[in-house]
Amino acid sequence: MKTTLSSQNLFTTTNTTNEYKEVTSTSRSNFKSCIHDKKCDTNNECIKGVCFEGKCRCRCSPFAHCIKNEDCLGRNLCSNKCISENGTSVNCHFKESCALGSQCLQGVCVGIGRYVRDAYEAISCNIENAEIDCQGYGSKSECTIELGVCIRHKNASEIGRNASNECQGGISATYGFPSCISYDDKPIKCGAKGNMQQCSRGSFCGLYKMAQTPSFKVLLLDIEGTTTSISFVKDVLFPYAYDNVEVFLDENFHRDDVKKVIHGLVILSQKEAANDTDIKTPAEDEISQKCREDLVHNVRVWIKKDKKLTALKELQGIMWKDAYESGKVKSHIYPDVLPVLEKVHSVNIPIYIYSSGSVQAQKLLYQYTSFGDVTRLLSGYFDTNIGPKVESSSYTKIASEIGKPAGEILFLTDVDxxxxxxxSAGLQSKILLRDGNAPISEEAKTTFETIDNFEKIL
Structure with a gap:
């Protein structure tokens, strides 16, 4: 049985005997015995012969209070943790599992949260509405995005030498002045030689970095070639739709959502047949086998020709939904994407998607990624219903829908x-150069900043 701590005392340094009474009485026999992690269930960790829940599998993330895993950023897990004086953490179920001076706290999201260089350690303490005791490696203060770092020099002889942190709350940082952080939550200059008398007890004089938000106020993202490999769409999603469209229509033509799509495909076929001899005009009876056969033919022609047609995208979206939900398909996003989206989201910058794929298909792609559900970070979606992606009027409409000036929106794409x-619509634009993307024009290279990693936008 786990003890419950309030957010007010979550990171305090003192704990009464009563706070640990229930935890210390927990018998080790309640847990599976083990020799190493492989003997434990998934995500559990073997500590001193006992499997404990909540093995940390996360990137650099701050401490935060949580009740369930969904409260944690990225792939962090909500679990009891030993929070030690040097910023490290291990799993625990009772105080005795922790090193001397550490606490076993319930409901804590713990990431690596620690950046180490030759001369100093910098430990993230970016949390809201709670305090963390940074004595020994920083100052005691309420951590905010602006003051989300405790700095400790690894050697006292290095006091006064500039140190910086690259693992803190916020988006990016600019170098400040040698400083320590005071009890009133303000940085204090401590001089080039490191005036320790100006620092809180246990703190060393290091270089404080003020968090800096990016120039854009809204992030608008393309999918293929930008957040997701073109090969995933080309080699996984499109072939799935091509191979399974006949069976899907035969088995599901009676569904209301499929009937609606079939009607749209019939109208589209009649229009396209006037200009494309490869397209058949389907039978008028939309529920007939002949109509479905004609539509299967047309859909496969459009997929081969990589047509960006709304009715086609809607059909593919429904088919992919079934594939995602059944576990037949997991979507791809580049590993550099999620950490940046989390940082952007953490400073309340809305993130939108604009793709030729239907809104439904977009939601599915970001819901069923190999990194988990990413839709929690997204504010909205746009598809070709708003207009073609190569027309400036589409972006003007998007800016109007979002309610932000066009100049405050950054659009990332791989297509020049x-x-x-x-x-042309006034948006900021950058072009992603990733392996497998089509080459861009020389004019585009001189007009736009090109990047190969999402980190470059920060």
Whole structure:
């Protein structure tokens, strides 16, 4: 049975005997015995022959209070943790599992939260509405995005030498002045030689970095070639729709959502057949086998020709939904994407998606990624219903829908024509150069900043 701590005392340094009474009485026999982690269930950790829950599998993330795993950023897990004086953490179920001076706290999201260089350690303490005792490696203060770092020099002889932290709350940072952080939550200059008398007890004089938000106020993202490999869509999603469209329509034509899509495909086929001899005009009876056969033919032609047609995208979206939910397909996003989206989201910058794929398909792609559900970070979605991606009017409409000036929106894409269209509408644009993306024009190279990693936008 786990003890419950309030958010007010979550990171305090003192604990009464009563706070640990229930935890210390927990018998080790309640837990599975083990020799190493592989003997434990998934995500559990073997400590001193006992499997404890909540093995940490996360990137650099701050401490935060949590009740369930969904309260934690990224792949962090909500679990009891030993929070030690040097900023490290291990799993625990009772105080005795922790090193001397550490606490066993319930409901704590713990990431690595620690950046180590030759001369100093910098430990993230970016949490809201709670205090963390940074004595020994920083000062005691309420941590905010602006003051989300405790700095400790690894050697007292290095006091006064500039140190910086690259693992803190906020988006990016600019170098400040040698400082310590005071009890009143303000940085205090401590001089080039490190005036320790100006620092809180246990703190060393290091270089404080003020958090800095990016120039854009809204982030608008393309999918293929930007957040997701083109090969995933080309080699996984499109072939799935091509191979399974006949069986899918035969088995599901009676569904209301599929009937609606079939009607849209019939109208689209009649329109496209006038200009494309490869397209068949389907039978008028939309529930007939002949109509479905004609539509299967047309859908496969459009997929081969990589057509960006709304009715086609809606059909693919429904088919992919079934594939995602059944576990047949897991979507791909580049590993550099999620950490940046989490940082952008943490400073209340809304993130939108604009893709030729239907809104439904977009939601599914970000819900069923190999990194888990990413839709929690997204504020909205746009597809070709708002307009073609190569027309500036589409981006003007998006800015109007979002309610922000076009100049405050950053659009990321891998297609130069889309970047030019967004620029014409007044948006900021950058082009992603990733392996497998199509080459861009020389004009685009001189007009836009090109990046190969999402970190470059911060």
């Amino acid at each position: 024509k889309e970047a030019f269209a967004a620029k």
